[in-house]
Amino acid sequence: MSKDGAVVTATSAPTTLGGRIRAHFRRFWWVHLIVIVVVTLCISLPVVYVGYPRIAQSDINKSTLEVKSMSITEPTPDSFQLDQEQVIGSSSIFHPTIFAFDAQVKLAGTETPFATVQVPQIQANDGVEVHINQHVDLSSADAFGAFATAVMVNEEVNLNVYGEPQLKQGPLKTITVNYNKTATMKGLNKLSGFKLLEMKLTKEKPDGTNSEGEVLIPNPSVMTITMGNLTLDLAVDGTNIGQSFLNDLVLKPGDNKIAMTANVNQSALVPMLSKYEDKKYIVPCDITGNSSIYNGKHLPYFEKALAANVLKVDLNILDILGSS
Ligand SMILES: *[C@@H]1O[C@H](CO)[C@@H](O)[C@H](O)[C@H]1NC(C)=O
Ligand SMILES: *[C@@H]1O[C@H](CO)[C@@H](O)[C@H](O)[C@H]1NC(C)=O
Numbered sequence: 586m587s588k589d590g591a592v593v594t595a596t597s598a599p600t601t602l603g604g605r606i607r608a609h610f611r612r613f614w615w616v617h618l619i620v621i622v623v624v625t626l627c628i629s630l631p632v633v634y635v636g637y638p639r640i641a642q643s644d645i646n647k648s649t650l651e652v653k654s655m656s657i658t659e660p661t662p663d664s665f666q667l668d669q670e671q672v673i674g675s676s677s678i679f680h681p682t683i684f685a686f687d688a689q690v691k692l693a694g695t696e697t698p699f700a701t702v703q704v705p706q707i708q709a710n711d712g713v714e715v716h717i718n719q720h721v722d723l724s725s726a727d728a729f730g731a732f733a734t735a736v737m738v739n740e741e742v743n744l745n746v747y748g749e750p751q752l753k754q755g756p757l758k759t760i761t762v763n764y765n766k767t768a769t770m771k772g773l774n775k776l777s778g779f780k781l782l783e784m785k786l787t788k789e790k791p792d793g794t795n796s797e798g799e800v801l802i803p804n805p806s807v808m809t810i811t812m813g814n815l816t817l818d819l820a821v822d823g824t825n826i827g828q829s830f831l832n833d834l835v836l837k838p839g840d841n842k843i844a845m846t847a848n849v850n851q852s853a854l855v856p857m858l859s860k861y862e863d864k865k866y867i868v869p870c871d872i873t874g875n876s877s878i879y880n881g882k883h884l885p886y887f888e889k890a891l892a893a894n895v896l897k898v899d900l901n902i903l904d905i906l907g908s909s
């Protein structure tokens with residue numbers, strides 16, 4: 586045992602310096618506690634109040650946004666119903682409440698937002714799901730056309746979401762932060778993999794169509810898009826050979842097998858018989874979007890997107906000319 590320890594256990598009256606200090610602390614511990622608390626508060630309050638908004642903003646900056654699903658229904662020329670699920674990723678130790686806010690949505694890298702969506706209140710935990718289900722009025726139908734076109738022709742498309750939500754962490758005051766996130770989503774990638782699965786001649790119908798078949802439209806995105814009634818122009822070597830129709834098209838994620846009808850100009854095909862004889866009458870057919878109509882109204886933003894993408898299929902003209 587040390588000399589010090591021996592002294593403490595042996596004497597009750599403090600005679601050494603160490604003993605006197607210990608006695609002082611036993612008596613005045615509360616004074617020291619108050620001093621420590623005051624000093625701690627003096628240092629930490631400014632850190633919390635000045636640092637907290639910075640930390641909160643930095644955590645918002647570091648968070649991620651992933652769109653899990655996006656569904657567009659009931660399209661009109663200037664609105665649609667949006668049902669969107671997204672997940673926010675955060676590695677922060679703080680889990681503030683982010684109050685409901687309006688967010689402007691646009692194609693990243695462009696100026697004009699196409700819509701404002703209402704983001705509901707969330708607790709900012711890692712992996713929190715944010716569900717938006719609302720009627721969206723397009724603030725710019727042109728900007729949405731640019732977005733729809735980007736979705737159509739690109740493998741990936743960047744959706745920018747901007748807002749200035751209020752945020753509150755525990756007992757700390759409510760502050761405003763900037764939420765500026767870009768979510769990368771898969772696009773339709775030019776509908777690559779589009780195939781004509783079948784096409785055959787039918788008796789001419791009252792609507793003027795004379796053939797029908799089925800197309801395969803792959804959709805690698807997480808988007809469900811209600812496109813209405815599509816009219817597509819068919820051409821071979823620059824010669825118009827008719828139109829094809831996809832009615833009530835709803836493009837869902839994954840492979841879509843869609844029934845189609847067509848109005849093929851057989852007289853335009855006849856001269857191709859001799860030209861494509863040695864190719865077994867398989868002709869390269871270009872398909873270009875002509876119109877997208879929902880409940881009698883043109884949807885210019887989808888028409889623009891469709892027109893931006895020429896599809897190519899191999900068409901067996903013997904199947905369509907049949908025995909006629
Ligand atoms: C958050 O990001 C913005 C822009 O990206 C930047 O100007 C700002 O300094 C960042 N804030 C913090 C606290 O990291
Ligand atoms: C959001 O961030 C992007 C890129 O970091 C920047 O170009 C854009 O100006 C920001 N938007 C706003 C509204 O601050």
Ligand SMILES: *[C@@H]1O[C@H](CO)[C@@H](O)[C@H](O)[C@H]1NC(C)=O
Binds near residue numbers: 851852
């Ligand atoms: C069908 O094709 C023929 C030959 O190319 C053309 O003369 C005729 O005008 C076309 N008919 C229609 C309705 O487009």
Ligand SMILES: *[C@@H]1O[C@H](CO)[C@@H](O)[C@H](O)[C@H]1NC(C)=O
Binds near residue numbers: 818874875876
């Ligand atoms: C769309 O189809 C109509 C006939 O239904 C035709 O007159 C028009 O030229 C086509 N438009 C385009 C851009 O192909």
Ligand SMILES: *[C@@H]1O[C@H](CO)[C@@H](O)[C@H](O)[C@H]1NC(C)=O
Binds near residue numbers: 833
């Ligand atoms: C598509 O066209 C058909 C036949 O003309 C019509 O009955 C249907 O209502 C149209 N669908 C939409 C979504 O406009």
